[in-house]
Amino acid sequence: xxxxxxxxxxxxxxxxxxxxxxxxxxxxxxxxxxxxxxxxxxxxxxxxxxxxxxxxxxxxxxxxxxxxxxxxxxxxxxxxxxxxxxxxxxxxxxxxxxxxxxxxxxxxxxxxxxxxxxxxxxxxxxxxxxxxxxxxxxxxxxxxxxxxxxxxxxxxxxxxxxxxxxxxxxxxxxxxxxxxxxxxxxxxxxxxxxxxxxxxxxxxxxxxxxxxxxxxxxxx
Numbered sequence: 001x002x003x004x005x006x007x008x009x010x011x012x013x014x015x016x017x018x019x020x021x022x023x024x025x026x027x028x029x030x031x032x033x034x035x036x037x038x039x040x041x042x043x044x045x046x047x048x049x050x051x052x053x054x055x056x057x058x059x060x061x062x063x064x065x066x067x068x069x070x071x072x073x074x075x076x077x078x079x080x081x082x083x084x085x086x087x088x089x090x091x092x093x094x095x096x097x098x099x100x101x102x103x104x105x106x107x108x109x110x111x112x113x114x115x116x117x118x119x120x121x122x123x124x125x126x127x128x129x130x131x132x133x134x135x136x137x138x139x140x141x142x143x144x145x146x147x148x149x150x151x152x153x154x155x156x157x158x159x160x161x162x163x164x165x166x167x168x169x170x171x172x173x174x175x176x177x178x179x180x181x182x183x184x185x186x187x188x189x190x191x192x193x194x195x196x197x198x199x200x201x202x203x204x205x206x207x208x209x210x211x212x213x214x215x216x217x218x219x220x
Contacts, residue, residue, distance in 0.1 A: 006042075012109050014177070015074045018095065018123070019181060019182050019183065019189060020158075020179050020180065020181050020182075020190070020193040020196070020197045021179065021180050021182075021189055021197065022177055022178070022179050022197050022200075023178050023179065023180050023200050024177070024178040025175065025177035025201055025205070026067065026175065026176055026177075027174070027175045027205050027207075028173060028174050028175065029140060029174065031174050031175075031207070032056075032206065033163070033206035033207065033210045034104075034162075034175075034206070034207045034208065034210075035175055035208065035210050036068070036103050036104035036208055037065065037068065037101060037102075037103050038069075038070065038100075038101045038102045038103060038104070039062065039067060039068065039069045039070065039103075039104045039105070039106055039208065040069075040070055040072055040097060040102050040104070040105045040106070041055050041058050041059050041062070041069050041070065041071055041072060041074070041106050042055070042072040042105060042106070042107045043055050043058075043107070043108050043109070044107070044108070044109035044110075045109070045110065048073075050187060050191075051073060052073055053187060053188075053191055054108070054191050054194075054195075055071040055072060055073055057073050057191050057192065057195050058072060058106070058108075058195050058198070061195055061199050062199075062208065062209075063123075065199070065203075065208075065209045066209075067208050067209060069106070070102075071130075092127060094165055095100075097165055098165060098167055102165060103164065103165055103166050103167075104162060104163065104164055104165065104174075104208070105162070105163045105165060106160065106161075106162050106163075106208075107160065107161050107163065108158065108159070108160040108161075108194075108198075109158065109159060109180060110156050110157070110158045110181075111157045111158065111159055112157045113154055113155070113156050113157070114154070114155045114157065115152055115153075115154055115155075116152070116154070116155055134191040144189065146176075153183050154183060154184065155180050155181065155182050156180070156182075157180055157181075158178070158179045158180070158181055158183040158194065159176060159177065159178050159179070160176065160177050160179065160198050161173060161175070161176040162174045162175045162176070162207055162208070169195045175201075175202075175205055176205050177196055177201050179194060179198065181193075181194060
């Protein structure tokens with residue numbers, strides 16, 4: 001029971017103070033856990049600096065957890081991402097990865113952007129209770145006149161996917177997670193929050209980062 005409480009508190013703490021939240025994830029039922037010999041980390045974005053910063057942060061965190069992760073911007077040829085690739089070219093890339101000892105790819109990208117609206121005063125006064133209609137109406141009638149009462153903000157819908165390129169198996173999806181990013185105005189904080197959520201998800205699913213104790217328990 002204590003373990004469950006700690007787990008729930010950990011999730012609330014992680015998601016509550018972060019600009020990124022894991023909203024959905026799927027794991028291939030054929031994999032209880034998955035450890036890779038060598039992982040290629042890819043961030044798909046038009047912003048070169050953002051891609052470099054993201055891949056550096058994610059590979060650093062993976063390396064710190066004893067995962068051999070390589071940044072795609074160092075692996076690809078300089079102009080590899082400049083033009084779209086055909087399926088045949090991507091098949092050749094997979095063969096090249098296999099030849100160089102890679103057995104997994106961790107791919108991240110932004111899928112879309114959605115505009116949201118929040119009510120400023122309502123979110124700041126959730127505990128306020130009125131005993132009469134008169135008081136309630138009197139307090140909130142400013143909505144009629146305050147153009148800034150509603151605030152718009154953007155949510156970026158991102159997704160990270162882990163693929164196996166194991167030589168004895170078909171190239172297959174092991175896991176994917178949908179992560180929402182709220183108001184990504186500060187690159188460093190946004191990337192740090194996203195990577196933190198992604199690392200947490202991978203650890204919980206026993207993917208790439210496999211704790212010895214948990215792994216042994218699954219084999220009993």
